[in-house]
Amino acid sequence: MSTEPARPFQPSPFSLNHRYIEVFRAVMMRGTATEAAAMLHTSQPVVSKLLARFQSVSGIQLFELRKSRLVPTPEARILFNVIERSYIGLEQIAQTLAELRGLHSGRVQVGCLPSMGMGLLPEITRNFMKDHPTIQVAIDTVDSSLVRDGVALGRLDLGIAMRQVDSAGTEAEPLVAVHPVCVMAPGHHLAGKKSIQAKDLDGQAFIATGRNDGTRQAIERVFDDAGVRPITVAETTYAITTCMLALQGIGVGIVNPLVVAPLLKAGLVALPFKRAAPVELVLLTPLNQPPSRITQAFIQHVKLACAELPEAIRAA
Numbered sequence: 001m002s003t004e005p006a007r008p009f010q011p012s013p014f015s016l017n018h019r020y021i022e023v024f025r026a027v028m029m030r031g032t033a034t035e036a037a038a039m040l041h042t043s044q045p046v047v048s049k050l051l052a053r054f055q056s057v058s059g060i061q062l063f064e065l066r067k068s069r070l071v072p073t074p075e076a077r078i079l080f081n082v083i084e085r086s087y088i089g090l091e092q093i094a095q096t097l098a099e100l101r102g103l104h105s106g107r108v109q110v111g112c113l114p115s116m117g118m119g120l121l122p123e124i125t126r127n128f129m130k131d132h133p134t135i136q137v138a139i140d141t142v143d144s145s146l147v148r149d150g151v152a153l154g155r156l157d158l159g160i161a162m163r164q165v166d167s168a169g170t171e172a173e174p175l176v177a178v179h180p181v182c183v184m185a186p187g188h189h190l191a192g193k194k195s196i197q198a199k200d201l202d203g204q205a206f207i208a209t210g211r212n213d214g215t216r217q218a219i220e221r222v223f224d225d226a227g228v229r230p231i232t233v234a235e236t237t238y239a240i241t242t243c244m245l246a247l248q249g250i251g252v253g254i255v256n257p258l259v260v261a262p263l264l265k266a267g268l269v270a271l272p273f274k275r276a277a278p279v280e281l282v283l284l285t286p287l288n289q290p291p292s293r294i295t296q297a298f299i300q301h302v303k304l305a306c307a308e309l310p311e312a313i314r315a316a
Contacts (some may be wrong), residue, residue: 012183021083023047024062024302031069096159101312106294107136109148112160116281117141118240119158119259128301135294151284162303163277163280165247170284176306177278177315180215181270183242183256185249188269195272196252198226204228205251211236226275243268257313278315281306 001301026036026047033047055062062076072080096288112121117139129185140150144161150170151159153242160175161167182196192202209216223230233251242253243260247268256279260270283299285291291299 007234017116020050020057023177024051024076024085025080025083026283027051027063027070028072030075033070042239044235055229090101106109107138107275108292108298109138109140109157109282110159110298111140111142111147111156113144113147113162113258114141116160118238119207119256119261123291124298124301125259127305128298131301132294132297148284151286154286154289157285157291158299159284161284163282166280167284169287171287173283173285175281175283175302176309177280178257178309178313179278179315180219180254180273180276181260181313182252182254182273183246183260183268183270184252185247186267186269187249188212188252190252193271193272197274198222198228201230201252202228204230207231207234207236207242207245207251207253208232209237209239209242209253213237215254215256215279222276257309272313280315 005278022040026039030036033051034044035042037047050061059263060075060079061073062079063070064073065071073316110121118141125139129135129137136193139294140147140156142150147156147159147161148165148170156229159170163174182201184191186201190196190204193200209219222256228306230252234245236245236253239253239255239259239264240254243263245251246253247263247266252274254276255270258279260268264270282303285295285299
């Protein structure tokens, strides 16, 4: 290639283009136009022509020809250092884009009501992380109204809440409806039944939910309609605590079935409770903001887990 002194620089908005930079970088890395051409999958004459053109439009002599090798000038080395910093940034961006396309990294933030977070969600998370082992999952286990707030304000990517929650500021999609279950110790005299009706609990030691819990009023209406009076021996805020108390033989309780799975192996008995209103859950996502690919993947795992719940507890 020609090594004649570069002509004076003529400013032009179209003087530089990415191809010039690409050829210059390849020559700096490989040392000859021939090896640079192999790197770029083109021919040596094309590389020489583009490099000469780059020197012309830049107004700077970038190489000297010595014993068939192109020796960079000090100006070329300065330029190369600047270009390398830019290329490192571009490569990092390209890697991030590839990771996002392939779901190789990232974080999904989930909010859910306690019965879900202490019951079904850990298994969902385990299965999700088997498919996406480098994805971080952050879980907030809070009241349904706080789940809604987190999603509406953008702090959470998705939320799982009771259907009754005010869903303002979110997109709400029905997730699953399930029948409550009556939980008890394996030695309880009702443990052999296939299901529990309100009349079965008349006079029985009963573990009630907190007085501000909406499900408590619903269960009490069922008892009133049946004319039965269980004996409340304890009150709890969380369904998991109800299950633990029942497992200790303190009494029976009525809970969301999604919380019982981890305790069945410990011997907890959970039987369908007839005539109670179903527990309905909704999936919340930010309003007018499509979920990311990572969030969509997690949502699919949530829906699959709900679809595989036993038919005995699923409400029509």
